[in-house]
Amino acid sequence: xxxxAVLWYLWRHRNDKAWEGAIQNVRMAVQIVRExxxxxxxxxxxxxxxxxxxxxxxQAPKEGYVKCNVDSTLFSDHKCFGIxxxxxxxxxxxxxxx
Numbered sequence: 001x002x003x004x005a006v007l008w009y010l011w012r013h014r015n016d017k018a019w020e021g022a023i024q025n026v027r028m029a030v031q032i033v034r035e036x037x038x039x040x041x042x043x044x045x046x047x048x049x050x051x052x053x054x055x056x057x058x059q060a061p062k063e064g065y066v067k068c069n070v071d072s073t074l075f076s077d078h079k080c081f082g083i084x085x086x087x088x089x090x091x092x093x094x095x096x097x098x
């Protein structure tokens with residue numbers, strides 16, 4: 001899974017740069033790939049143990065990193081959507097939101 005995630009991210013990053021001129025910090029890119037792999041492994045592990053009672057709670061990232069949590073919703077009545085983003089540091093303190 002690790003190599004697939006890295007290759008996917010490199011492909012996406014190249015497209016973002018080519019089509020939108022977006023340039024991303026290498027350290028942030030590595031963090032995004034690591035977080036994606038961690039979440040994928042965590043979800044797969046939870047699916048295997050779906051019969052067991054478990055509590056999944058937010059965990060702070062490693063020292064020097066941030067964590068970006070994203071959520072979205074659809075409002076079919078109004079034919080629109082909403083998105084929320086919250087960034088926290090390694091101590092779990094709020095940094096930014098959108």
